[in-house]
Amino acid sequence: MPRRFWIAALSLWPGLPQVWSGQEVMGLILAGVFAATLNAAIVTHAIWTEAVSPAVSTFVTALAAGTWAAGLAYTLWWVWRCHPExxxxxxxxxxxxxxxxxxxxxxxxxxxxxxxxxxxxxxxxxxxxxxxxxxxxxxxxxxxxxxxxxxxxxxxxxxxxxxxxxxxxxxxxx
Missing domain, CATH: 1.25.40.10 (Tetratricopeptide repeat domain)
Known part of the structure; x- marks a missing residue:
């Protein structure tokens, strides 16, 4: 299978394709931001349900989804326009x-x-x-x-x- 396909498949977790293809710093930044927002969304929905208002919980969840979408968009753009192949x-x-x-x-x-x-x-x-x-x-x-x-x-x-x-x-x- 072509390397581009594997990179696109790895896009399910932001940052992983960048780390796999040699852009470690960018990959770690994307992965860290996504992991932080995902953890915050899980904590506000499952653990601190009474300590955090529903509006904040919804915002954090939307932020996690937005971070994932931005990471996916960046990776697909990079694979399409900037990949060495x-x-x-x-x-x-x-x-x-x-x-x-x-x-x-x-x-x-x-x-x-x-x-x-x-x-x-x-x-x-x-x-x-x-x-x-x-x-x-x-x-x-x-x-x-x-x-x-x-x-x-x-x-x-x-x-x-x-x-x-x-x-x-x-x-x-x-």
Missing amino acids: RYRAEIERLYREATEHYLRGRWNDARRRLEQILTMDETDADALMQLGTLYLHTGQPDEARRAFRQCLELEGGVKWRWEIAQAIRLLDRG
Whole structure:
């Protein structure tokens, strides 16, 4: 099944699709706000029924429903308009251009293309690996280390583990 379908299915709980797709901070904010409003609605309807007026209870319930609807709307909008899969052809074109510029020694042009890719999809391990290599060749060891470590943290970065270990060893020696 396509990843977009899974993200849309996870939308039943606001924030879960964002956490699953790598937007942890946004996901935790959405999930926390929804959980707080849902808990408040449950407490005002089931526990503090006499301590809270029916108007407040109705308001809190409407707030929880509104939070859920807003989280769902945001997630569906993100899946439809902003998901990295939407930009796959553009990312591939930019990657080819970055590789071409890299091979010709046009470091700034290659760097710009790789940064554009990472703007569209911050989980692109191949672009991070290439960016780290570019930083390595242009004498920017701190940036290279940072890019390599970011790459290792990604799911797709596992395939680059050996190459990254070699590059970091080279950086530590020099």
